[in-house]
Amino acid sequence: MQPKKRLDVTADACPVTLVRALLALEELAGGDILEVHLAAGEAAKNVPRSLACGGHKILSLDRLDEDTYLLYVEKCGGE
Amino acid sequence: MLTDEQIFRYSRHLLLPEIGGRGQEKLLAAKVLLIGAGGLGSVAAQYLSAAGVGTLGIMDPDRVDLSNLQRQLIHSTADVGLLKVESAKNKIALLNPGVTVIPYQYTATAGSISQILPQYDLVIDGCDNFITRYLVSDAAVLYNKPYFYGSVLRFDGHASVFYPPRAPCYRCVFPAAPLPGAVPTCQEAGVFNVVPGIIGLIQAAEALKWLLGAGEPLLGRLLVFDASAMEFTEVRIGRRPSCAVCGEHPAITELLPENYEQPSCE
């Protein structure tokens, strides 16, 4: 899984976490992969769900450490 | 690229797929001309500013009067006596310092409109006299700018987007002004204060949608609002081939000052 772009929103709160992820996805082409570092808790729960609701594909969501999750999301409109 | 401040300020718009970062950039780059900083203009100016429309031109020759404050909510009691364009500019600076306001403290004339309108993407009419309205509408046709129409009287309001050839122009629907005295002005007739608020918001909504390319514009439809019954009615309107400005053989092909002579906008 080769991300086109990496984003760290661990310092942000909702909904700016999601806004930054959406803005990053806007810059990518359909099918491109975005890597997002999310704070454990609300952001890790809500951001993947909202991105999936928006039609993007959640490839994986893994706990990196105590405080951080690592999300891989594929921009919709790939194939 | 949006700044952090902009990401926070506009976050609720950035979350909408119809707007997002690209849409916000369009709004930031947009230039909107508002004719009148009265009841309609007050509301439109505040919502366009809050949404981050980059440049707002506001044209109004008048000063804030105590009798304006019942419906022109961009102005405050302390602003009585100030030029409306200055008062509006001050208020917008407090609301969103990212917006550039260009005040034009004079009446719309053939000369001033033909200088100013070409610099803008669209025009919102917040004026309430017929001469200015025909002038702005004719100018919009001649310079190919979409014209966001609104008018209010007592408990009633109108709104539409005029843009030939996709839709009629104002003259297609209202070919000539009523005779002086046939229709009372706002000063004589009174206006229920929420009506300009609602109509001004519809104008702002249509202008924002237009700039974003989102949704279905209010083209070819005249929205008629009756606050008394709390009813919206939609009247289908079409182009008139004999229209004096956008018809097949237009009589109006340039803005001649003698065709638009009148006292100022209320």
Ligand SMILES: [Zn+2]
């Ligand atoms: Zn016409």
